[in-house]
Amino acid sequence: MVRAAGIDIGTNSFRLLIADLGPGKFVPSCKELNTVRLGEGLGADHLLQPGAIERGIAALAQFAGMIDHYQPRYIRACGTHALRLAANRDLFLARAHSALGFAVEVVDGAEEAALSLRGALFTGKGALEPPLLLVDVGGGSTEMIWLAEHGAPPMIRSLPIGAVNLTEAFAEIAPESLALAAMAGHVRARLKEGLTDLALPAAGCRVVGSGGTATSLGALDLGLAVYDENLVQNHVLGQGRLENIFAVLTALSSEQRLALPGLGEGRGRIIVAGAVIYRELLQLLACDEIVVSDGGLLEGILLSSLPSAAGL
Structure with missing residues (x-):
């Protein structure tokens, strides 16, 4: 050892x-x-x-x-x-x-994305098998990695959209519904560019989410009062469940989001922006679920x- x-x-x-x-x-x-x-x-x-x-x-x-x-x-x-x-x-x-x-x-x-993929595959214990699209939503950027099969070179795109910079960029727009609509449009445009570059198969692909946004959404879906990485790892978050969580989050104030159980310190400030990225991604891909990976970049x-x- x-x-x-x-x-x-x-x-x-x-x-x-x-x-x-x-x-x-x-x-x-x-x-x-x-x-x-x-x-x-x-x-x-x-x-x-x-x-x-x-x-x-x-x-x-x-x-x-x-x-x-x-x-x-x-x-x-x-x-x-x-x-x-x-x-x-x-x-x-x-x-x-x-x-x-x-x-x-x-x-x-590109290296950040490659490290995220390596960590997710290692901690997935064989449950996360290609073909897959790994999406790591961070605070300042979103890494998308398409892995067609084991041994194939991954295709990587790093996009300058993240939960922190999106939250700050649209903070001055009121009411929040207008801010979210503007944010969603901006995110959709960025994701379209990245997905075009990745040239994913027409039949669609499995989406794996890693990073704090994905694990927080998984914890909310599981109703965890205290975060448990063993329960979150490989949890399947359906699109319908994501929509329900998003509706609950956007109905709360920022202070109420901060008090939600199962979220890390301060995550409530930025969870909505992170969720916008995954919502738009699933809609663009016509995909109905995200597999959550507790492992990734770290x-x-x-x-x-x-x-x-x-x-x-």
């Missing part, structure tokens, strides 16, 4: 996973999530805000203590959309290096920290 760690520095959340791995073995010893909201206020000037930077460094300092305690042999930390976009990312990266004791890599959209980052000789 070998111990490894992965850190996902996302637009909304920072996550840490430490696990022991061996042939047929994956035993997590530490899993942490901190809702940093690094991309909050990342507007037209593309500047990380001082408060967001401080929250991020505090979260990484906390992770550093856990890494020191568990002593993983291999570690990789990856930043995604917010750090790809930020004009002042070098300031954050320098402070992150000091907090962690090692460098953070900023991965492009697990992919951890696995990618291992040398190829590890065979995992």
